[in-house]
Amino acid sequence: MAKKIPATVITGFLGAGKTSLIRHMIENANGKKLAFLINEFGDLGIDREMLLGCGIEGCTEDDIVELANGCICCTVADDFLPAIEGILDREDKPDHILIETSGLALPKPLVKAFNWPEVRAQVTVDGVITVVDSKAVKEGRFADDEDAVQAQREADENLDHENPLEEVFEDQLLCADMVVLNKADLLDGDEIREIESELAKSLRDGVRFLHASNAAVDPAILLGLEAAAEDDLDARPSHHDHHHDDDDDHDHDHDDHNHDEFDSFTVHLNLVEDADALEEKLINVVKAHDVLRVKGFLLRPNADRREVIQGVGPRFNRYFDRAWKDGEAKRSQLVVIGRKGLDRAAIEQAITA
Numbered sequence: 001m002a003k004k005i006p007a008t009v010i011t012g013f014l015g016a017g018k019t020s021l022i023r024h025m026i027e028n029a030n031g032k033k034l035a036f037l038i039n040e041f042g043d044l045g046i047d048r049e050m051l052l053g054c055g056i057e058g059c060t061e062d063d064i065v066e067l068a069n070g071c072i073c074c075t076v077a078d079d080f081l082p083a084i085e086g087i088l089d090r091e092d093k094p095d096h097i098l099i100e101t102s103g104l105a106l107p108k109p110l111v112k113a114f115n116w117p118e119v120r121a122q123v124t125v126d127g128v129i130t131v132v133d134s135k136a137v138k139e140g141r142f143a144d145d146e147d148a149v150q151a152q153r154e155a156d157e158n159l160d161h162e163n164p165l166e167e168v169f170e171d172q173l174l175c176a177d178m179v180v181l182n183k184a185d186l187l188d189g190d191e192i193r194e195i196e197s198e199l200a201k202s203l204r205d206g207v208r209f210l211h212a213s214n215a216a217v218d219p220a221i222l223l224g225l226e227a228a229a230e231d232d233l234d235a236r237p238s239h240h241d242h243h244h245d246d247d248d249d250h251d252h253d254h255d256d257h258n259h260d261e262f263d264s265f266t267v268h269l270n271l272v273e274d275a276d277a278l279e280e281k282l283i284n285v286v287k288a289h290d291v292l293r294v295k296g297f298l299l300r301p302n303a304d305r306r307e308v309i310q311g312v313g314p315r316f317n318r319y320f321d322r323a324w325k326d327g328e329a330k331r332s333q334l335v336v337i338g339r340k341g342l343d344r345a346a347i348e349q350a351i352t353a
Ligand SMILES: Nc1nc2c(ncn2[C@@H]2O[C@H](COP(=O)(O)OP(=O)(O)OP(=O)(O)O)[C@@H](O)[C@H]2O)c(=O)[nH]1
Pocket: 012, 013, 014, 015, 016, 017, 018, 019, 020, 021, 047, 102, 103, 182, 183, 184, 185, 186, 212, 213, 214, 215, 293, 310, 311, 312, 316, 317
């Protein structure tokens, strides 16, 4: 029997550095033929676009397949299986498959999907890599309010989180084979070590930490873990286990799901004359509303390239990536992601004012 193709699942909360990690892997692939599945939250397909806009050799349209539904757990049959089968059916098979989950996805249902017979026969989960925004952890973004959680536990023992952010974050840690503590540049060594010992409590035994800035980790360390995670599901507890006893009876309308606690929409703008001013407005929006992530492309005057703008919490950055293509709608678009109940009208107004 032919050797199974290894697949690495890259998970981590919104803005942790998953796309940066994938980009670094493409740049340092060393001749390895990689294929990518990118799971997006929001309807613009920005992560895929950003990877394609990077201009790195060896990164072609065909190699980057987008899953547009954000929550892999509800779309395994409709979305994930056809996408991975598409990759497996190719004549020129990849040496390794990398899968980026959306920042709001629980990784376990995805790992579970590798037990589907069609997939299992050909692919194995080499490892689950969890990328962590160390700075956001330091700022307490994922921390529950301990008292509220305690009160909630007393009321209902099945519920142990008040905060859906923390629930997603914890699941991503519980599933990890390796954890990349990213954004090390924003913290000092002691702070990083503190976070490491704090997070270690949420990990399975033997899971290792790497520290990184801009997710610059040698792919040789990340790939080839040979974890066979699909055989090891019981060791990776998930909040999803409470929601579904059996994945087969999955319907698409659960209202008790983590991803239903989040919201996203797209804001369209025309030419952006003053990007600094826009960034300032966005920072104010993030401060005033429960916005977790903003990302998109800007149309700028006298520029033949589009400008990427993105923010995680209040930290924004911008750079020009690829030229606009012929026939492509030249306009500015931003995806805004936040907790459920975002005041879309007010946010749009604040951005477009
Ligand atoms: N200072 C700093 N910024 C970083 C680092 N890694 C990533 N970033 C920035 O953080 C932002 C998010 O990085 P991405 O790689 O897009 O994160 P992601 O996890 O793919 O984000 P989503 O797909 O939206 O969940 C970008 O603006 C990056 O430039 C880092 O190590 N240090």
